[in-house]
Amino acid sequence: MSVRRPSLRRRLLAFLVLPMLALLLLNAVITYRVALAYSNRMHDRNLLEDTQSFARMLQTMPLSGELSPQARFLLEYDPDGHGYFNVDSLRHGVLVxxxxxxxxxxAQNCAASRPLLYSAHLNxxxxxxxxxxxxxAADPGDRLAVTVGETFANRRxxxxxxxxxxxxMMALLMLCVGALVWFGVNHGLRILRPLTRQLAExxxxLAxxxxxxxxxxIxxxxxxxxxxxxxxxxxxxxQERFVADAAHQLRTPLAGISLHVDRALGATDEHTRTEALQHVRRLNQRTARVSGQLLALTRAQAAPAAVETLELTALVPEWVAMRVPDAIRAGVDLGYQAPGAPLHAPGYAPMLQEALDNLIDNALRYxxxxxTVTVGLAPRGAQVELFVEDDGPGVPDAAMARLGERFYRVAGTGEDGTGLGLAIAREAVEHVHGTLDYQAMRPHGLKVSILLPCVPTA
Structure with missing residues (x-):
């Protein structure tokens, strides 16, 4: 079943046509009001003229209670609907x-010297x-109030x-305007065609x-x-960097594995075969570690799914406790230094744990x-400092500036690493506007700090 998609053209036309119809209705109301005002003005003028003509007829003939045929024709046989008349004498009352x-x-007030127009209810x-x-005309001392009236039907x-x-005429004008709007909308939307063609080609x-x-x-x-x-x-x-890094890092151990497998297959004595297999095992472990580190780096480089406020004083001790068995196997005293008050910071818990694990890995390894390796939390101005400090041999001053580069390893350590641990930690904390800070300890050792924005607590 096909889905009817919304149309920008229909939306624009509806937005324009509906107000135009409302304007047409408003214009009709205004036109009727203006026409009614004009009709009232014309009928008022005719009514005054008829009243004056009737009054002149009364002055030229004696009034005996009956109108002349000419006067009755003027008042009663009028297509505009003059239907009422009255002649009121000040001395004799109603005459006709x-x-x-x-x-x-x-009608009974004859003090006014000018014709009087007014509305009233009659019948x-x-x-x-x-x-x-x-x-x-019959009594020079008398005055007559001559009144002529009509309904509003003819005016309406x-x-x-x-x-x-x-x-x-207004409808035709609206149709012409609507046609112009239709043409204008279609012509205006043509400006999207070059962009559509540019994207299709x-x-x-991805420029x-x-x-x-x-x-x-738009x-x-x-x-x-x-x-x-x-x-x-x-x-x-x-993705391309991951493929290149994987190819670069895995080429040597995979070649070594292939070489020692061939050596084991071609060995004629048990000692040579065992030695070759041991090399294969070490190279396989290195390959697995490199693969894991590369995947961790890729996850760190991608933005985390959600950033939330983390209570570091509750999470960090748990993360450190999980690494105690590794520290025992490495012969390292791993401890935790708690702050004096709870500390909160924005972050993504799995990624921050990944960063801390890599810092602890580096400390245990080197x-x-x-x-002694100490993991601790401390306030540092408007930031929270999560640090890993060791009293090992430390890092030469010349190498401090390159710490955190991918695949960079300090020469002379004698340890078989990938050079990705600090790079993973740096990528992980940068997503929450954090930074890595390196500080050489005296007389020896290294302190690596994760600095995160501090979230104040109520």
């Missing part, structure tokens, strides 16, 4: 009307009214007609792909890919029988 205007206070619906006060209808005219080239032509919007992604390439290149270099 087609509705009950008693609740409309403005249980909202209406728009215009009132004009004029002198009575005109606004809706304007909206229906503008909506298709690569074989073992960075970021450059001045990379858009800044620069974080490209920088992440470059970081991945860098880590991958380091892993490949680590200090000599009868020597």
């Amino acid at each position: 009307s087609n509705a009950d205007f008693s609740a409309v206070a403005a 249980q619906q909202k209406v728009r009214l215009a009132t004009l006060c004029v002198n009575s 209808q005109r606004a809706q007609e304007i909206l229906m005219i503008t909506i298709p 690569r074989n073992r080239d 960075p792909i970021s450059g001045p032509d990379v858009p800044r919007e 620069l974080p992604l490209i920088e992440t890919i470059d970081g991945l390439f860098g880590r991958l290149a380091e892993m490949i270099a680590l 200090a000599g029988r009868g020597a």
